[in-house]
Amino acid sequence: MEQRTGGRPQRRRNVYHGTQAQRQDVRRVRTAPPPPQPGASRPRSGRADASYRRYATQKRRHRALRQLMFLVSGLLVVGACVLVVTQSKFFPIHGEEPEPVQPAAAMTDVTAEEAKSGFIVAVDPGHGGGDIGAEGVYFDEWEMTWKTAGYLMDLLEADDRFSPFLTTDGNEYEKASQRAANAVEGGAQLLISIHGNSGDDPSYTGFECYPVPPGRTYNAESLAFAQLIADGFGAANENLRGQNGVRYIYYDANNEKKIYEVSDTSVHTDPTFTLLEECGCPAVLAEQCFITSPQDVEAFGDDDGCHAAAQIYYDAICSWYETYGQPS
Numbered sequence: 001m002e003q004r005t006g007g008r009p010q011r012r013r014n015v016y017h018g019t020q021a022q023r024q025d026v027r028r029v030r031t032a033p034p035p036p037q038p039g040a041s042r043p044r045s046g047r048a049d050a051s052y053r054r055y056a057t058q059k060r061r062h063r064a065l066r067q068l069m070f071l072v073s074g075l076l077v078v079g080a081c082v083l084v085v086t087q088s089k090f091f092p093i094h095g096e097e098p099e100p101v102q103p104a105a106a107m108t109d110v111t112a113e114e115a116k117s118g119f120i121v122a123v124d125p126g127h128g129g130g131d132i133g134a135e136g137v138y139f140d141e142w143e144m145t146w147k148t149a150g151y152l153m154d155l156l157e158a159d160d161r162f163s164p165f166l167t168t169d170g171n172e173y174e175k176a177s178q179r180a181a182n183a184v185e186g187g188a189q190l191l192i193s194i195h196g197n198s199g200d201d202p203s204y205t206g207f208e209c210y211p212v213p214p215g216r217t218y219n220a221e222s223l224a225f226a227q228l229i230a231d232g233f234g235a236a237n238e239n240l241r242g243q244n245g246v247r248y249i250y251y252d253a254n255n256e257k258k259i260y261e262v263s264d265t266s267v268h269t270d271p272t273f274t275l276l277e278e279c280g281c282p283a284v285l286a287e288q289c290f291i292t293s294p295q296d297v298e299a300f301g302d303d304d305g306c307h308a309a310a311q312i313y314y315d316a317i318c319s320w321y322e323t324y325g326q327p328s
């Protein structure tokens, strides 16, 4: 196209007019960046440069402030997490109680037993360890003897004067000689052996016991113990067999039982019960009741009966101890 060449020359346009308006905008909104102007060039005047530097400086400060706040927030979150993890060991979450502190040196049962230095009583449960003893009308002999021995142990252990122990743990069969050896090893100062009687006729009833016989060491002390026990059963209305429930027993050359009433003080060379022969202390073997008799079992064979029998044995031990067991 052909240009106009004639007439008034066209006025040259001021190229800074547009940017002046931008500068005014910047002054009105000091924090807002100038709207992007495609193709617009950066202000070139001194005032425009100063304004832009202030704006840029402010923007850098704000960016730095945001970064600082972000960093501080992050550090706070990390710190809180570390606190929860480390403190949870000492202040558990979910309301759990702290682990109890175990004493550095807890006293063991053995130590406690050794610390107790009472009069040593051996309690022999008669049977057990696979040896059932005699068959009873409701249960076998070993059940009654172990139950009674357990109750007697409870009574003796609760009494500071005594240090009782069982002649066998019942895990395996131990014959009488082994139980006697166990009693000696345990330092027994008095022994009670608990058994149940049996008979072909259920009408057989009553209590009897056997002390170390005449002519043996500990006969007098054993006899005194036996009489205290028999008196206790008599006082509980149990039938006392023989003269007063105390008898001596021997085994002859044919291993046949030979029984003598307590009034017969003659000395016999035949052996008595092995446990009485070899336990090395005053001792009594008790036939608590006839486990073949319903009447006897109700009196001294069932749970209440075993409890009652244990109490009689315990009372007899206490009485005997006051006469024979006190240190001289």
Ligand SMILES: [Zn+2]
Residues within 6 Å of the ligand: 126, 127, 133, 134, 141, 194, 195, 196
């Ligand atoms: Zn027996």
